[in-house]
Amino acid sequence: MRNLINFFFRYSAWILFIIYVVASCFLLFRNNPYQQHVYLTSANTVSAGVYSASASLTAYFNLKDINEDLQRRNADLELELLNMRGTLAAYKEKDYDNTVKPDTTLARYSYVIAHVINNSVNKSHNYITLNKGELDGVKPEMGVVDQNGIVGIVNLTGPHSARVISLLNPNLRLSCKVKGHNHVGSLVWEGGDYTSAILEELPKHAEFEEGDTIITSGYSTVFPEGVPVGVVTKGMRDHDENFYTLKVRLFTDFSTLSTVRIIGDSMKEEIDSLERTSIEPNKKF
Amino acid sequence: MSKTLLKFIFLALILIIVQVVGLNHFCIFGVAMAFAYIYLIIHLPLDLNQNWVLTVAFFTGLIIDIFSDTLGMCCLSCTILAALRKPVLRLYIPREEELTDPCPSMSSIGTSVFVRYSLTMAMLYCACLYLIDAFSFFQPVRLALRIVGSTLLTWIVLLAVDSIVSRSDEKRL
Numbered sequence: 001m002r003n004l005i006n007f008f009f010r011y012s013a014w015i016l017f018i019i020y021v022v023a024s025c026f027l028l029f030r031n032n033p034y035q036q037h038v039y040l041t042s043a044n045t046v047s048a049g050v051y052s053a054s055a056s057l058t059a060y061f062n063l064k065d066i067n068e069d070l071q072r073r074n075a076d077l078e079l080e081l082l083n084m085r086g087t088l089a090a091y092k093e094k095d096y097d098n099t100v101k102p103d104t105t106l107a108r109y110s111y112v113i114a115h116v117i118n119n120s121v122n123k124s125h126n127y128i129t130l131n132k133g134e135l136d137g138v139k140p141e142m143g144v145v146d147q148n149g150i151v152g153i154v155n156l157t158g159p160h161s162a163r164v165i166s167l168l169n170p171n172l173r174l175s176c177k178v179k180g181h182n183h184v185g186s187l188v189w190e191g192g193d194y195t196s197a198i199l200e201e202l203p204k205h206a207e208f209e210e211g212d213t214i215i216t217s218g219y220s221t222v223f224p225e226g227v228p229v230g231v232v233t234k235g236m237r238d239h240d241e242n243f244y245t246l247k248v249r250l251f252t253d254f255s256t257l258s259t260v261r262i263i264g265d266s267m268k269e270e271i272d273s274l275e276r277t278s279i280e281p282n283k284k285f
Numbered sequence: 286m287s288k289t290l291l292k293f294i295f296l297a298l299i300l301i302i303v304q305v306v307g308l309n310h311f312c313i314f315g316v317a318m319a320f321a322y323i324y325l326i327i328h329l330p331l332d333l334n335q336n337w338v339l340t341v342a343f344f345t346g347l348i349i350d351i352f353s354d355t356l357g358m359c360c361l362s363c364t365i366l367a368a369l370r371k372p373v374l375r376l377y378i379p380r381e382e383e384l385t386d387p388c389p390s391m392s393s394i395g396t397s398v399f400v401r402y403s404l405t406m407a408m409l410y411c412a413c414l415y416l417i418d419a420f421s422f423f424q425p426v427r428l429a430l431r432i433v434g435s436t437l438l439t440w441i442v443l444l445a446v447d448s449i450v451s452r453s454d455e456k457r458l
Contacts, residue, residue, distance in 0.1 A: 012335075012336055013334075013335035013336055013339065016335075016336050016339045016340070017339055017364060017367075017368050020339055020340075020342075020343040020360070020364040021361060021364055021365070023343070023360070024343070024346070024357050024358075024360035024361035024364055025357065025361060026357070027347075027350070027356045027357030027360060028356065028357025028358055028360075028361060028417065029357070030356075030357070031356035031357060032355070032356065032357065032358070034420070035357075035417070035420050
């Protein structure tokens with residue numbers, strides 16, 4: 001305390017000087033518009049400099065928030081885009097619907113146009129997801145084809161979507177025959193190459209040549225008869241030598257799948273109930 | 286002491302009146318003005334406490350400001366001048382103790398020293414005042430002209446005032 005008082009006494013002149021200068025400046029800036037203006041503008045320059053410096057610093061801290069905002073905005077826009085695409089796709093489907101000629105083999109069948117919204121070709125068990133579901137009339141065990149050939153069979157359905165067992169899935173066995181003959185075999189995918197599958201269990205007396213077209217047999221309510229599947233590329237004997245095994249190049253390009261048709265069979269229930277009354281057969285797709 | 290004080294108050298009154306009534310309206314070529322009242326600050330006794338010097342300077346400036354409607358400018362200049370008074374004097378008279386009269390004037394510190402001292406003080410004051418007035422270096426040539434012109438005029442006025450005051454002192458003696 002004593003030191004403080006001593007300090008004030010020793011530097012009283014300086015303190016007084018500062019007080020007077022401050023008082024003068026106060027009077028000066030308060031009463032003279034010019035000086036006030038210069039002071040304010042220069043003060044503004046200074047404060048602007050400080051503000052811009054601090055803003056450029058704090059901008060980095062705000063980047064996270066800004067990023068989140070942008071992400072949110074981006075998500076909104078993406079959602080909007082998706083909705084737009086959906087609308088567009090719906091119109092395209094309508095168009096496609098109009099252009100497809102009624103196929104004689106499909107006379108008994110109705111179909112629903114759907115878009116592939118998820119697809120894989122490189123897994124051991126591939127599935128496809130479609131954007132049509134129960135509300136569009138899609139039910140399990142309906143066949144799915146595209147403009148080239150067989151795609152798969154509906155497995156599960158939701159209100160607006162359906163999961164399809166792709167032909168590229170060993171769980172799916174498809175009853176097929178060589179076009180022009182009635183010997184039926186079972187088409188199955190063995191993994192690996194997504195452009196080809198194997199037609200197994202073809203009786204050894206069946207006739208075929210390389211390049212023959214493989215079509216569906218129509219022995220189930222899933223696919224009508226005569227839907228193209230692929231062409232024979234190679235024939236080989238099975239190990240037990242009672243059956244042929246054919247290597248089939250598939251018509252369907254699974255890697256570029258987009259618009260597909262889901263086939264509904266109006267006679268499905270009738271046939272199923274009929275078949276149920278007899279001895280339960282082994283179901284073959 | 287009281288005599289010195291009375292003399293000082295009288296001198297202050299005279300100088301302020303002269304400044305306010307006369308010299309404030311007196312401007313040569315639009316650049317040179319005389320500031321007679323800084324003689325008060327120059328003439329304050331050297332043994333006076335610095336606090337008093339500052340206070341006197343501040344209030345002198347304030348009075349001038351009030352009359353010339355430049356509130357703050359003269360206050361600030363006078364306060365700065367009062368603070369610089371001792372360092373400037375030290376430049377010219379290293380030993381203060383030898384002075385017979387504590388108030389710096391031609392007779393007490395010698396003509397040559399006083400001439401230089403008053404010139405320096407006038408220059409400092411004018412520089413201060415005009416810098417505060419301009420508050421920028423927008424017109425540097427005009428600013429320099431005003432400072433130089435006013436310094437010279439103020440210096441002449443200071444010398445004149447000093448000669449009058451010293452003579453009156455001598456007469457009284």
